[in-house]
Amino acid sequence: MNDIFDILVSVDRKSLGIKSDNKYLLANRVHFHKDELSCSKIVILGVGEERGLTLVRKSLYGLYCKSDTGISDLGNIPPSENDKLQQILKILSDKDITVILIGNSVDVLSVCLDSLADRESVSASIVSPAVVPSGFTDSLFSNRFKNLFDLNFLAYQTYLSDPEVLKKLSSSYFDALRLGKFRENNMIYEPALRDSDIFSLDMASIRKSELADSLYSGLNGLYSEEVCQISRYAGISDNLKIANVFCHDKIEKNGQKNELIAQIVWHIIDGIVNRAGEIMLNNVNRIKKILINLERPEEQLVFYHSDITNRWWMEIQKNSETPPLIIACMEEDYKMACRQDVPLRWIWYHQKMAEKN
Numbered sequence: 001m002n003d004i005f006d007i008l009v010s011v012d013r014k015s016l017g018i019k020s021d022n023k024y025l026l027a028n029r030v031h032f033h034k035d036e037l038s039c040s041k042i043v044i045l046g047v048g049e050e051r052g053l054t055l056v057r058k059s060l061y062g063l064y065c066k067s068d069t070g071i072s073d074l075g076n077i078p079p080s081e082n083d084k085l086q087q088i089l090k091i092l093s094d095k096d097i098t099v100i101l102i103g104n105s106v107d108v109l110s111v112c113l114d115s116l117a118d119r120e121s122v123s124a125s126i127v128s129p130a131v132v133p134s135g136f137t138d139s140l141f142s143n144r145f146k147n148l149f150d151l152n153f154l155a156y157q158t159y160l161s162d163p164e165v166l167k168k169l170s171s172s173y174f175d176a177l178r179l180g181k182f183r184e185n186n187m188i189y190e191p192a193l194r195d196s197d198i199f200s201l202d203m204a205s206i207r208k209s210e211l212a213d214s215l216y217s218g219l220n221g222l223y224s225e226e227v228c229q230i231s232r233y234a235g236i237s238d239n240l241k242i243a244n245v246f247c248h249d250k251i252e253k254n255g256q257k258n259e260l261i262a263q264i265v266w267h268i269i270d271g272i273v274n275r276a277g278e279i280m281l282n283n284v285n286r287i288k289k290i291l292i293n294l295e296r297p298e299e300q301l302v303f304y305h306s307d308i309t310n311r312w313w314m315e316i317q318k319n320s321e322t323p324p325l326i327i328a329c330m331e332e333d334y335k336m337a338c339r340q341d342v343p344l345r346w347i348w349y350h351q352k353m354a355e356k357n
Helices: 003-007 034-039 050-060 079-094 108-115 135-141 163-171 179-184 190-194 224-236 257-273 331-338 344-356
Strands: 042-047 071-077 098-103 122-127 148-156 175-178 198-202 242-246 287-294 299-306 312-316 325-329
Touching (some): 003 079, 034 071, 042 050, 042 079, 042 257, 050 098, 050 257, 071 079, 079 098, 079 108, 098 108, 098 257, 108 122, 108 242, 122 224, 135 163, 148 179, 190 224, 190 325, 198 224, 224 242, 242 257, 287 331, 299 331, 312 344, 325 344, 331 344
Parallel strands (some): 042 071, 098 242, 122 198, 198 242
Antiparallel strands (some): 287 299, 299 312, 312 325
16 A cells, blocks of 8 residues: 555544444445555545535445445545645556545546546546636646546536636537536436546535535536436446545535435446446447448448447547547437438547547
């Protein structure tokens, strides 16, 4: 174990107040010791005020989980040591461990991206109610994150978002999908989440009627079951390296927030333990490769379909000298190609590859 992990404040299992020895309780399936990290596939780490994190854990570890996938809770990183978070995330991601961050630190996303800076390409999805000027968007448009190929703002609300920022996102070939799009089709966020290395969820995305004690939630937003569904989409992605669930205000003792954060984390974990292992499509027998010849333009579109998960992918080929980019898509993209229409997602990524190369 790297010495840097010694700065973390471990969780005292007794403080959780869970006395049952039921083997399916999450409390009895999680390792609370750093020396057991070698057998873990998932790590939970708290960032921010300790009292609220304890309340979240009490709710989380009282939930049931039938999987015995290795999960470790490394405790909390003290505020005085926040500058070490990037190094910790890099070490864990290099060990192929998925990290779930919980807390009320709103500037963690940049740290997550920096921790993956040595990777050739990174994709991220952010669930947020507003797309506005911020330190993060300033860094984004200044090209600080040079390996950031894909960025998706999900569930944003138009009247809360700055049109100029949305315009800059589009011109940089980053995507923004409104909350209304999810209401039209609750699978529309799934392809973006399936391709994402980083998933960041702002609890302010949840409507106030679901979190009455929240100071930042608005009248409109996601319902609790919707945010859990989105979180499971993120977890089940074979690409996910870091999930960050954060809130702007503190977690109140008698509030709903700690319970909902716990259920969100549970759904991320449930997604992770139910991954289908379909990241290398050409090496999976149950994946079908489908070729479609288009009349206009003279182009052959290549799709992949999983017989097990019913998920779809398509190839974006820039030229014959470079390997194609394979991106997640929806069945509707395949159906469009069958109708001799080029899918908008294919056009978008083709333009993006041409621009970024």
